[in-house]
Amino acid sequence: MSVNFSESKTKENLMRAFAGESQARNRYTIAAERAEDGGMLTIADVFRYTADQERAHAERFYGLLKDLSGETVHIDGSYPIDQQDTLPELLRAAEHNEHEEYADVYQAFGDTAKEEGFLETASAFYQIAEIEHVHEKRFGALADMLESDTYYNSEKVSQWMCTNCGYIHEGSLAPKVCPVCRHxxxxFLPYSMACYKLP
Ligand SMILES: [Fe+2]
Ligand SMILES: [Fe+2]
Structure with a gap:
């Protein structure tokens, strides 16, 4: 089936996705401030890093609406309020929302786009769904570590990296103060979570 874009469900789904990504970006930026207030600076970094990726998703979906430039698109939708008081709860909420995007919402949007004949848009939904799956797992892993008190504290010998100076500490506890830069x-970030760690 091939559908006129301006009369399509895909146009509305793209706008829903743009709204969802835009809100996710702001939710994560706000969560990053909460993490920073509690001194968990590397968790704040992960929220900001993810917020930037949500911005990139928003830009991709927005770009796919370009043919309707100058018009407005009416949508309805449901969006979460996540202002939980603790960091593990904020991470669990983020994990949950990412899971819904990955497992339900973007699969359904992709299927609709495919049925309506918008193959590039369908593949954007499917590809971004996979990224949200990674986000889900990353937030979940961080929540696990905070809940089990293993973010700075490992039963076996482990590594942590000072994200200020790059010092890598090996031991079962992250240092209270970086011995190099005194931050x-x-x-400190568990080195297993570091973006540019050595292969
Ligand atoms: Fe996203
Ligand atoms: Fe995400």
């Missing part, structure tokens, strides 16, 4: 423990 506090909040700057």
């Amino acid at each position: 506090e423990q909040g700057y």
Whole structure:
């Protein structure tokens, strides 16, 4: 079936996705401030890093609406309020929302786009769904570590990296203060979570 874009469900789904991604970006930026307030600077970094990726998703979906430039698109939708008081709860909420996007929402939007004949849009939904799956797992892993108190504290020998100076500490505890740059423990990241770690 091939559908006129301006009369399509896909146009509305793209606008829903743009709204959802835009809100996710702001929710994560706000969550990053909460993490920073609590001294968990590397968790704040993960929220900001993910917020930037949500912005990129928003831009991709917005770009796919370009042919309707100058028009407005009416949508209805449901969006979460996540202002939980603790960091593990904020991470669990983020994990949950990412899971819904990955497992339900973007699969359904992709299927509709495919049925309506918008193959590029369908593949954007499916590809971004896979990224949200990674986001889901990353937030979940961080929540697991905070809940089990293993973010700075490991039963076996482990590594942490100071995100201020790059010092890598090996041991079962992250240092209270970086021995190189004297920054506090909040700057330490479990090295397994580091973006540019050595292969
Ligand atoms: Fe996203
Ligand atoms: Fe995401």
